[in-house]
Amino acid sequence: DGGITQSPKYLFRKEGQNVTLSCEQNLNHDAMYWYRQDPGQGLRLIYYSQIVNDFQKGDIAEGYSVSREKKESFPLTVTSAQKNPTAFYLCASGTPIYGYTFGSGTRLTVV
Amino acid sequence: EDKVVQSPLSLVVHEGDTVTLNCSYEVTNFRSLLWYKQEKKAPTFLFMLTSSGIEKKSGRLSSILDKKELSSILNITATQTGDSAIYLCAVYNNAGNMLTFGGGTRLMVKP
Numbered sequence: 001d002g003g004i005t006q007s008p009k010y011l012f013r014k015e016g017q018n019v020t021l022s023c024e025q026n027l028n029h030d031a032m033y034w035y036r037q038d039p040g041q042g043l044r045l046i047y048y049s050q051i052v053n054d055f056q057k058g059d060i061a062e063g064y065s066v067s068r069e070k071k072e073s074f075p076l077t078v079t080s081a082q083k084n085p086t087a088f089y090l091c092a093s094g095t096p097i098y099g100y101t102f103g104s105g106t107r108l109t110v111v
Numbered sequence: 112e113d114k115v116v117q118s119p120l121s122l123v124v125h126e127g128d129t130v131t132l133n134c135s136y137e138v139t140n141f142r143s144l145l146w147y148k149q150e151k152k153a154p155t156f157l158f159m160l161t162s163s164g165i166e167k168k169s170g171r172l173s174s175i176l177d178k179k180e181l182s183s184i185l186n187i188t189a190t191q192t193g194d195s196a197i198y199l200c201a202v203y204n205n206a207g208n209m210l211t212f213g214g215g216t217r218l219m220v221k222p
Binding site: 008031032033035040041042043044045048050090095097099100103104105 | 117121140143144145152153154155159180197199201208209210211212213214215217
């Protein structure tokens with residue numbers, strides 16, 4: 001089945017620790033996106049990548065980093081510089097003209 | 112900077128009621144507007160609207176775009192508890208090749 005897989009579903013981070021969220025797709029999409037969602041709110045764009053080995057900052061990139069070494073994979077690292085990382089993180093792929101396909105999300109909590 | 116605003120922020124209704132959700136936008140080079148439903152995890156696609164005045168319908172849900180007013184509405188008739196979700200509006204502009212999301216409307220349908 002084609003789709004997007006995010007892992008883990010739940011992640012706990014200690015203060016000062018970097019964590020990496022995984023996003024893998026087998027839809028052969030060029031473009032991939034990372035969004036952050038705070039409780040009861042909409043989606044804010046963190047980073048996006050239109051093609052392998054290239055990515056751009058979104059609206060709230062500070063404290064996050066990404067890589068795009070393979071078409072299928074777009075991992076997001078939440079660094080210790082992100083002061084308020086507790087949120088729901090969604091990965092998406094596709095082209096806006098057809099609508100995105102979303103993963104099922106990772107819920108990150110700082111402990 | 113592209114902007115998408117949804118109203119109301121939240122809404123509580125009883126089963127059988129009809130609701131109207133609003134989305135307004137300020138986007139350069141508008142291409143399309145999309146509606147998504149988000150229950151627990153991944154948003155699921157509802158409608159894509161590109162032409163003004165043409166209603167799209169799926170069961171009890173319908174949506175229409177007004178390019179003159181830079182807005183769209185999503186109607187849900189005879190609401191059911193299963194309609195409880197966050198409804199997200201997003202717009203696509205040609206230049207950015209990405210979706211910009213609004214803050215969402217949280218709908219709760221009580222039995």
